[in-house]
Amino acid sequence: MPRNDALQGTLDLLVLKTLAQLDAMHGFGIALHIQQVTSGALRVEEGSLYPALRRIEHEGWIASEWKTSENNRRAKYYRLTAAGRKQLAREEQSWAQVVKGVGALLRYA
Amino acid sequence: MRASLQRARSFAARLVGALHSRRIDEDIDAELQSHLEMRAELLVARGSSHDDALNEAKRMFGNRTYLKEEARGQELLPRVESLAQDLRYGLRLLRRNPGFTVIVVLMLGLGMGLNAAMFSVFHQVLLAPLQLPHGDRLYMVSSHARSVGDARRAMSGPEFRDFRDQNTVFTGVAAVIPTFAESWTGDGEPRTVNCTSPTQDFFNVLGVRPLMGRTFSAAEYANLRNTSLILSYKFWKTQLGGDPHVIGRVINLGGDPSTIIGVLPPMPDLYSDADIWVTLSTEPSWDFMNWRANKFLDVVVRLKPGVTPQVAEQQLTTILRRADGEPTDVQAQLTPVRDFVVGPIKRQLDIMMMAVALVLLVTLLNTAAMLLAHSIKRAPELAVRLGLGASRARIRRQLLVEGVLLSGAGGTLGIVLAEIVVAAIRHYSAASLPRMDGLALSGPAIAVSLGVVALSAVIFALLPGTLLQLDLAAAFRGARTQTGRAQRPFGGLIVAEIACAVVLTVGAGLLVRSFLRIQSVPLGYQPERTVSAYLRTNYDSTDGYPFWENVLGAAASVPGATAAAISDCVPSARAASAIVRFADRPNVPGREPSTEGCWISADYFKALGVPLIRGRYFSDHDDAAAPPVVIINAEAARRLFAGENAIGRRIAVSYLSLGSRSTAEPRMREIVGVVSDLRQRAVDLPPGPAVYMPYGQDETYHVLNSMNLYIRGTGADPVALGRSAREKIQALYPNQPVERIRGMREVIATSIARRTYAALAMTGFAVLALLLCGLGIYGVVSYVMQQRTREFGIRMALGAQRSDVLIDVLRRGGVLVGTGLVLGAGLSLLVTGELSQLLFETGATDPTVYLGTALVLAATGMLACLLPALRASRLDPRSALGLQ
Numbered sequence: 001m002p003r004n005d006a007l008q009g010t011l012d013l014l015v016l017k018t019l020a021q022l023d024a025m026h027g028f029g030i031a032l033h034i035q036q037v038t039s040g041a042l043r044v045e046e047g048s049l050y051p052a053l054r055r056i057e058h059e060g061w062i063a064s065e066w067k068t069s070e071n072n073r074r075a076k077y078y079r080l081t082a083a084g085r086k087q088l089a090r091e092e093q094s095w096a097q098v099v100k101g102v103g104a105l106l107r108y109a
Numbered sequence: 110m111r112a113s114l115q116r117a118r119s120f121a122a123r124l125v126g127a128l129h130s131r132r133i134d135e136d137i138d139a140e141l142q143s144h145l146e147m148r149a150e151l152l153v154a155r156g157s158s159h160d161d162a163l164n165e166a167k168r169m170f171g172n173r174t175y176l177k178e179e180a181r182g183q184e185l186l187p188r189v190e191s192l193a194q195d196l197r198y199g200l201r202l203l204r205r206n207p208g209f210t211v212i213v214v215l216m217l218g219l220g221m222g223l224n225a226a227m228f229s230v231f232h233q234v235l236l237a238p239l240q241l242p243h244g245d246r247l248y249m250v251s252s253h254a255r256s257v258g259d260a261r262r263a264m265s266g267p268e269f270r271d272f273r274d275q276n277t278v279f280t281g282v283a284a285v286i287p288t289f290a291e292s293w294t295g296d297g298e299p300r301t302v303n304c305t306s307p308t309q310d311f312f313n314v315l316g317v318r319p320l321m322g323r324t325f326s327a328a329e330y331a332n333l334r335n336t337s338l339i340l341s342y343k344f345w346k347t348q349l350g351g352d353p354h355v356i357g358r359v360i361n362l363g364g365d366p367s368t369i370i371g372v373l374p375p376m377p378d379l380y381s382d383a384d385i386w387v388t389l390s391t392e393p394s395w396d397f398m399n400w401r402a403n404k405f406l407d408v409v410v411r412l413k414p415g416v417t418p419q420v421a422e423q424q425l426t427t428i429l430r431r432a433d434g435e436p437t438d439v440q441a442q443l444t445p446v447r448d449f450v451v452g453p454i455k456r457q458l459d460i461m462m463m464a465v466a467l468v469l470l471v472t473l474l475n476t477a478a479m480l481l482a483h484s485i486k487r488a489p490e491l492a493v494r495l496g497l498g499a500s501r502a503r504i505r506r507q508l509l510v511e512g513v514l515l516s517g518a519g520g521t522l523g524i525v526l527a528e529i530v531v532a533a534i535r536h537y538s539a540a541s542l543p544r545m546d547g548l549a550l551s552g553p554a555i556a557v558s559l560g561v562v563a564l565s566a567v568i569f570a571l572l573p574g575t576l577l578q579l580d581l582a583a584a585f586r587g588a589r590t591q592t593g594r595a596q597r598p599f600g601g602l603i604v605a606e607i608a609c610a611v612v613l614t615v616g617a618g619l620l621v622r623s624f625l626r627i628q629s630v631p632l633g634y635q636p637e638r639t640v641s642a643y644l645r646t647n648y649d650s651t652d653g654y655p656f657w658e659n660v661l662g663a664a665a666s667v668p669g670a671t672a673a674a675i676s677d678c679v680p681s682a683r684a685a686s687a688i689v690r691f692a693d694r695p696n697v698p699g700r701e702p703s704t705e706g707c708w709i710s711a712d713y714f715k716a717l718g719v720p721l722i723r724g725r726y727f728s729d730h731d732d733a734a735a736p737p738v739v740i741i742n743a744e745a746a747r748r749l750f751a752g753e754n755a756i757g758r759r760i761a762v763s764y765l766s767l768g769s770r771s772t773a774e775p776r777m778r779e780i781v782g783v784v785s786d787l788r789q790r791a792v793d794l795p796p797g798p799a800v801y802m803p804y805g806q807d808e809t810y811h812v813l814n815s816m817n818l819y820i821r822g823t824g825a826d827p828v829a830l831g832r833s834a835r836e837k838i839q840a841l842y843p844n845q846p847v848e849r850i851r852g853m854r855e856v857i858a859t860s861i862a863r864r865t866y867a868a869l870a871m872t873g874f875a876v877l878a879l880l881l882c883g884l885g886i887y888g889v890v891s892y893v894m895q896q897r898t899r900e901f902g903i904r905m906a907l908g909a910q911r912s913d914v915l916i917d918v919l920r921r922g923g924v925l926v927g928t929g930l931v932l933g934a935g936l937s938l939l940v941t942g943e944l945s946q947l948l949f950e951t952g953a954t955d956p957t958v959y960l961g962t963a964l965v966l967a968a969t970g971m972l973a974c975l976l977p978a979l980r981a982s983r984l985d986p987r988s989a990l991g992l993q
Contacts, residue, residue, distance in 0.1 A: 027140065028147040046148075046170045050141065066139075071150070075143045076136075 011052050013095055014044065016088040019062060019080045026075035027053060053078060061087045145170060195510040203514060209483060210515070212888075213476055216881060217519025217565065220472030221558045222526025223874075227465040228554040229531050231458055234451055234544045237551075239378045241446070242316035243411075248418060248443040250408040252429055254436035261442075264408045266398030269308070270391060271428050278413055278421040281314035283307055285407040286389055288382060290645040290815055292846050295361035299839075299846040301645045302344070302362070305383035308391055314411050315379070322356040322371030325388050333395065335388050336367040342375040344384040362387075364647040377544050378450060379409075401432060409446065418443040450543045456946050457867055463940070464613060464874045471609045471878045473565060475885035478602040480515075482892035484508070509567075516565045523558055524550070599889045604929040606885055610878040611933020611966055615941060617875035618958035620868040623949035627861055630950075633787030633796060634680055635718030636853030640827035641679065642835065643849040645815040651733070653813030654805065656842070660818065661710060663837035669824050670834075674716040675804065675816040678707035680853065682860045684789040685764060687800055689749065692759035692777050704745055705789050705799040706764055708812040713801070714740075714784055716819040717853075722746075724756045724782035732805035739778040745798035746783050755780045762800050764807075778802065792861050793949050818847075827852045867947055879969055886973035890922060894981040901981055911982040918981065922974030929970075930963055937962075 018030050018037075025033065030053075031044045056062050061084030067077045080088070145166045152162035203210040241247060250272065252262045264272075269284040276282065286306040293302045309330045312318075320342065329335045340355065349355055359366045362385065373386070389398075397403055412421060425441030444452070451458075491504055527550050535548050648656055657675060664673035678684045687706030690696040707713075711727045714720075722743055731738050739762060746755045761775040786796035804812050822830040831850035838847055851859075858865070894901075901914050941953040951958070 026143065026147075028144045032151075046144065050137075050144075069147075073143060073146065074139075075147070076140045 010095065011044065011048065012056060013088070013091040014042070015049075015052060015056060016061060016080065016084055016091065019078055020085070020088055024067075024077045024079040026069065026077050028075070030078070056084075059087070060084075141170070195507050196514070198507065199511040199514045202511065206483070209479065212884065213479060213515050214518045214522060216472050216476055216884075217516060218522030218526055219877065220469040221520055221523030221561055222530060223465050223877075224469045224561070225523060225527035225550060225554040225558040226530035226534065227462055228557055229527070229551045230534055230545075230548065231462045232551045232553055233548045235455060235458055236553075237544070239447055240376070241378060244378070244446060246412045246414075247315065247446040248410050248412060248421075249446060249449040250410060250425060251442050251444065252439050253442060254439040256436045256438050263404045264406045265401050265404045266391065266394060266406065267401045267432070268404075268429065269406055269408050271432070272408060272410070272425060273310075275428050276410075276421075276424060278416045278424055279410045280413050281310045281411045283309075283311035283314045283409050284389065284391075285311060285380070285409065286405065287380065287407050290643075291363040291385070292645045292647065292844070293360065293362055294364070294844040294846075299844045301643065301846045301848050302384040303382050304362075304385050304387055305380045306387050306389040308389050311409070314409060317373060317376065319371040320374045321353075322369070324371055330388050330390050331392070333390055333393055335390070336362075336365050337370045337388075338362065338367045339371040339373060339386040340369055341373055341383050341385065343381075345372045348384070379446060381543070401434060410443070418445075454543070454863070456943070457863065460616070460943055460947070461867070461870060463943075464616060464871055467609045467613050468874050468878055468881075469561070471606050471613075471881050473561075473568075474602050474606045474609070475881045476565065477568060478599055478606075478885050478889050480512075481599065481602075482889060512565070512567070516563075519565075520558060520561075524555065527554070527558070599893065600925055603886055603889060603925045604932060606882050607926060607929025607966060607970060608933035608936055610875070610882045611930060611962055612937045612940060613871070613875040613878045614962040614965060615934070615937040615958055616944060617868070617871040618962055619941060619944055619948055619951055619953065619955060620864070620871045622955060622958055623947065623951045624861075624864055624868040626950045627793055627864065630788070630792060632681065632792065632857070633719060633785055634853075636680075636857055638823070638825075638827055639717055639819055639821045639853045640831035640834075641849070641851055641853060641856055642818045642820075642831050642847050643815070644675075644818060644838075644845065644847055646813070646845065648813045649810050650813070651810065653810060654733075657710070657804070657813065657816070659841055660838055663841060664818055664820050664834040667820065667822075667830055667833045667837060669822045670820050670830060671823060672712045672715040672819075672821040673834075674710045674713040674819045676707050676709040676713050676819070677804075677812050677816055678705075678709075678789060679817055679856060680717060681788050681790075681792045681857050684799065688763040689800065690761040690763070690775075691749075692761070701763075702749060702798065704741075704762075705797050706762060707789070707799070707801050708764075708804040708807055708816075709801050710804055713819065716821045717787070718821070719787050720785050722783045722785055723754070724780070726782060726784075727801075727803045731803040735806075737776045737778040737806050738781045738803065740782040740784055740801040741780055742784050742786050742796065742799040742801075744786050744796050745800060748798045755783060760800070762802060764802075776808070778806075792857055793864070819853075864947060864949070879965065882966070883969045883973045886922070886926075886970055887976060890918070890974050891977040891980075894918070894977045898981070914982045915978050918978035919971065919974055922971060922978075926967055926970035926974075930966055933966075934959060934963070 018033050034044050062078045064078050069075050148166035149162040273282040290301045291304050293300045312324045358369045429439050684705040687704050688701045759777045761777050835847040
């Protein structure tokens, strides 16, 4: 069973946001980035990352290309497309609404 | 625009992907490999050894093969490769649940198979268009008059001629003697063939052209001694081997050499029993065609375009009422040819079709219940797949593939079963249903089945699909805690299922009860040791007397025979009608009492075991030279003589057999005996008043033409007696056919065959529905029990007794079963009226049947609840909670 399964649905958002910040990055780098930036609070299940990347790529939100990394290793690099930027904006907005809603509920309780 | 471009590109990429799936595999491998290496590098940098780091990296990543498949699923064109993958996955899943798979496939197969087979029969008999050009304009004419009992009356020769010559509404009118027997000799074993005899225009009216040769010419119709004949397709094929040179061949029919001039195409709709067609001349004509009271003809007409049947009926009624001696309220009636042929069995087929549709409904309800339970059980699995990035569409497609697999397998099995059932029906009941020639699994039946397959596949796919509407987290919880919600659809399904099963069981109960009543009905004679046979001769004069005396002598001399007799009647199957006039009171024309009538030889009552109440039986001395005598039955004595002693009273009997040949005033006969009642006309008709006369006293000699032979023996095998008698008779008359040698028990069975079929089929359907119901309830209750395991655990941990749990389950089950019973009983009350035609001494609301049905269903339902409930009550509370 994956941990933090409630966040699985937000994996798209995390990936898109990461790529917006990092310009181009391979899968491992994306996983690492999310883990580091959230101080380990969110750990992307590596197994679910790659299917997600494929899916997002086919939605046309990201594009990929094989390149050589700074350590001289070949890796597949992903980068945000224009459509991806728009999608990211949409998902950020809906996430903000969820946060607002949940926050309001928590304050009320 | 941009989006569609994007989609096109994505589609192209997937297409390329599908074509290069190996390269994609490599691509994914490389990417995952690079991931593992980077992870390992990081671990090494933190101090792990190289090998440890690699292993740890793999562990952290998880199942690579599975993920690779998942990842690849995004690449491929779904219709090409992932379909195969779905199929594989579906098959694996079905294999892993063999019990579930087998039951669902069997259920669907049975339901669809029965339905397709029954619908084929239904379609063939009731719906398929007549195989006659513009058959919808063909009608049969009959008449009825309230003043003479309103029964359907056939037509007489003069009436036919009046219609033909005076009508302005038909393009053609023809009359037919529907069937009579002739002996066929000279080609091997002498046999009796069915003849049908039409008037000149018949083939034109129907629009039938001969397959070979020609139909009858005007010259042949003008000759009363015409001996040319036409073969039916069936006779030509089965009796003459389809001989291509059959035209011009001479065969012996009724003792006369007759020339074959034509062969007809198959005629499945009208007169399909006919072997041989001969001419029925009207100008000149036989005497029996000139008697208005001799109503024995079928009259078939073709309506002119634009004329309604009502207009034609009015005109025919006017024509009928012009004639002398007809009841003034006589009405002509036009019946579409199709209704004329299938009318008697339409109701029964409707009922069977309804029953089978109900079985199918139960099947589908049951399948739905099982699949619903199955898919709820699978909700966690589906949720995991959603979590792993599979799209909802993809999962729906997967479920659709599974549904199609299940219903496809069920449908295939169903079509195989339908073929078998249709073959069985063709084999066993072709004779008892009209239009059955060429019955096959029909296109529409297969189409309907496939429709059901498709529909069920969609339903099966949509049911779990609906569950997917739940969001992810709820889907995870769903299987475990949503018991209350999950039970609700099951309740509805079970109630509906039980209601359907109740209707079927009530129907079966009513038919079986009728069947049992018929079996135990007092026949009035003893059929066990008596055999019957049929002899058709060419005698129609006093020459017949020595022949029949010799036949009786030969039969009586068979070892083991105790009595031999002949009669034109067949007990429980056939009797002619007669009209009685009295010597000692005024007779009102048109109001004379009607009775059953038979010509018999002296020992008829002895051969059948019918007791004499008073007076005497006939003897061999009651012949043509002796004073005319008659024996009546107890019912006739009661009705005609108000229970007074009838012996010595005198009555005249007008005998109304097919084609009776006399208009002379019948002689007065002295009543010499009263016998007890026997069910002469049919097993399921109460005995009516009946008169019996010595065959030697038929002034027309008509009865000498064909009679049934009865031999009573001491042995247990009357049929052997019949065979011995045939040998003895044919030793005397080598060309004499002796046919239809059957024990009287078999005659009775044949006469109620349709009821037997109906009762058997309906019982089969009901048992099937009960089984399905039991299975469905068992499955659903087991499932619900499993869902409520935790609840039971808690309740038992809090001190509830096992019996409490048991009672709770049974109470809930009881409510469902009870609701279904009440609904089903109400439904039954609405529909069993349809059955009344098939019922015998059983009311459509027979309380015993309803009570029995309630008991059977309640027992089935409660047993199906009890088994899983017992299992649940044996739970150890701790393990029940631990399961969570």
